[in-house]
Amino acid sequence: MISGTAGKLQGLTKSPGAGMVGKLGYALLYAVLAVVAVLQLFPLVWLLFFSLKNNQEVFNLPPLSLPVHLRWENYEKVWSAGNIDVYFFNSVWITIAATLLTVVLGSLVTFAITRMKWKGSSLVLGLFMVAMMIPVHSTLIPLFSLFNNTGLTDNPLSLILTYVAFNMPITIMILLGFYYALPREVEEAAVIDGCSVNRMFIQIVFPMTSSVLATTAIINMIYNWNEFIFVNTFISSDAYKTLTVGVQNFIGQYSTDWGAIGATLMISILPILVTFLFLSDRIVEGIAAGSVKG
Known part of the structure; x- marks a missing residue:
């Protein structure tokens, strides 16, 4: 049956x-x-x-219609006359510096919390997790006062320190699940062979976490690249501004160059878009790997 x-x-x-x-x-x-x-x-x-349009075409033509003449000169104008090349370079190096520093420090903190026994580890982890509940921009005035008293206003270091501080909690949270899932047998074998803690972290643990490190790096890069309010508050010199603030150069009191604004926004989107397209699979891989404990 x-x-x-x-x-x-x-x-x-x-x-x-x-x-x-x-x-x-x-x-x-x-x-x-x-x-x-x-x-x-x-x-x-x-x-x-x-x-690719001028002001008249922006307001008179349908949104998805092409202009009569493709105005590629908008890109040339913003890159040369609009100082966008300087802003672009600033965005690149500030984003890379803050991302690298966050990933390295986050890895060290996570390694210390999950692999080393010391009093206060749970308290430290709790403080980092509590920091995730603090609204980022509620600290704008205290941070400005701090940087002003220490001479760090209008200094890229103020941006890097701020980005690292606010990205550390989410970075540690993503790394935690992956570190808990790492087999301890590899580390125990390294210790038996006489490997020091520092060498074990650099040569064994750090390479084993490459997939989740790529995930945290991409998430940090997206935030750092698109951040606006801290740059607009802490930086006043054109030499240190980033792309997100540089778009304001084309907004005047009596006129606005909308085509140039569109070209600037397109330039600012392309790098992070290309990075995400090529590395999006690493984000899914890293989050999936870090979601399993034990």
């Missing part, structure tokens, strides 16, 4: 109707995903067309 029931179920699963329903389901799923993809790409396409 059981074998007969199993045979009937097997026949149902292999029936043409079931296969057709499955194909229709996949077709519907891909159709929905295609619509979502188009909706996600719509702002980028609109911004590209926007950056």
Whole structure:
């Protein structure tokens, strides 16, 4: 009787109707995903067309229409006359410096909390987790007062220190799950062979966490690259401004160059967009790896 029931179920699963329903389901799923993809790409396409127009075309033409003449000179103007090349370089090196510092310090803290026994480790971890509940911009005035008293206003170091401080909690939280899942046998074997703690971290643990480190690095890069309020508050010299603030150069009291603004926004989006497209699989891999404990 059981074998007969199993045979009937097997026949149902292999029936043409079931296969057709499955194909229709996949077709519907891909159709929905295609619509979502188009909706996600719509702002980028609109911004590209926007950056190739002048002010008259921006207001008189439909949003997704191309101008009569593609004004690629908007990009040349913002790169040379608009000082965007300086802002772009500042965004690159400040983002890289803050990201590297955050990843290294976050790895050291996580290693100390998960692999070393010392009093106060739980308290330190709790303080980092509590820091995630503090609204970032509620600290704007205290930070400005601190940097002003220490001579760090209008200094890129103020941005790097701020980015590291506010990105450390989320970095540690992502690393924690991965460190808890690492096998201790490898470290124990290294200790038996006479490996020191520092050497074990640099040569064994740090390389083993490369996937989750890539995840934290990308998340940090996106935040650091797009951050606006701290740059606008702490930095006043054009020599240290980043792209997010540099777009204001094309907003005047009586006129605004909308095409130049669009070109600046397009330039600011492309690096982080390309980075995300090439490394998005590492984000999923790292988060999935860090979500399992034990």
